[in-house]
Amino acid sequence: MNIDPVVFNIVNVCLSILFLSSGLQKLLNRQAFATILDQYALLPAIILTPAAVIIPCLEMACALALLSPGLHQLAVAGIVVLLLVYAVAMSLNVRRGNVNIDCGCSFGVSQQTISMALVWRNSLLAIIALSLFAPLGNREIGLFDYGVMVLGIIQFSLLYLIANTLVAQQAVTRELKS
Numbered sequence: 001m002n003i004d005p006v007v008f009n010i011v012n013v014c015l016s017i018l019f020l021s022s023g024l025q026k027l028l029n030r031q032a033f034a035t036i037l038d039q040y041a042l043l044p045a046i047i048l049t050p051a052a053v054i055i056p057c058l059e060m061a062c063a064l065a066l067l068s069p070g071l072h073q074l075a076v077a078g079i080v081v082l083l084l085v086y087a088v089a090m091s092l093n094v095r096r097g098n099v100n101i102d103c104g105c106s107f108g109v110s111q112q113t114i115s116m117a118l119v120w121r122n123s124l125l126a127i128i129a130l131s132l133f134a135p136l137g138n139r140e141i142g143l144f145d146y147g148v149m150v151l152g153i154i155q156f157s158l159l160y161l162i163a164n165t166l167v168a169q170q171a172v173t174r175e176l177k178s
Contacts, residue, residue: 002137006145010152015079015129016066017157022105023059026052039101040089058082076132083129087122090114105164117167 026033034052037043043051059082065075090103094116102111103118112118 001134003131003134004137005139005141006148006152008132008136009141009149010156011128011132012066012072013149013153014156014160015125015132016063017153018125018160019059019063019066019079019082023056023063026056026059026104030056033104036102036104039098040093040104041098042089042092055082073133076129079129080126083122083126087119087126090122091116091119094119112164112168115167115170117170121163121167 030049030052033056034048037048037051037055038045058078062075062078062082065071066079068075093099093101093114099114101114103114105112105118
C-alpha cells in the first residue's frame with residue numbers, strides 16, 4: 001500500500017518540526033534536561049551530562065535528516081527508536097510510582113509530569129512515523145496540494161498542542177485531587 005505524497009509530506013514536516021524544536025529546547029536547557037534525566041533514574045550519573053547533549057543532538061539530526069531523501073529511512077528509524085525509548089522510560093517510572101517528574105518534552109513555565117497518556121502519545125507518534133516507511137505514491141503534487149499540506153501541518157501542529165495541553169491538565173487535576 002502506497003502513502004499519498006501529501007500525507008507523507010504532512011507527517012514528515014510535522015515530525016521534523018517536533019523533533020527540531022524539542023531537541024533545540026533540550027540543548028538550550030542542558031542543565032535542566034540533565035536534572036530531568038537524573039530523576040528518571042535510568043542512567044548512571046557519570047553519563048547524565050553527555051546524554052543531555054547527545055539526546056537533543058540526535059533529535060535535531062533526525063529532524064534534519066527527515067528532509068533529506070538519502071537519509072530519510074535512517075531518520076525515520078531513529079525517530080521511532082527515540083519515541084519508543086522515551087515511552088519505555090516513562091512507562092517504567094509510572095509503574096514505579098515516580099510520576100512527579102517532568103517528562104522532559106518541553107521547557108517553559110508549565111511543566112508536564114509523566115503519565116501513561118504520554119506513553120500512549122509517544123507510541124502513537126511512533127506508529128505514525130512508521131507510516132513513512134510505506135512506498136510513496138507516484139501522483140504529481142499540484143498547486144492545491146501545497147495548500148492542503150500547509151493547512152494539514154498547521155492542523156496537526158495545533159492538534160498536538162491541544163492534546164499536550166489536555167494531558168498536562170489531567171496531571172494538574174490528579175494533583176488537586178490528592
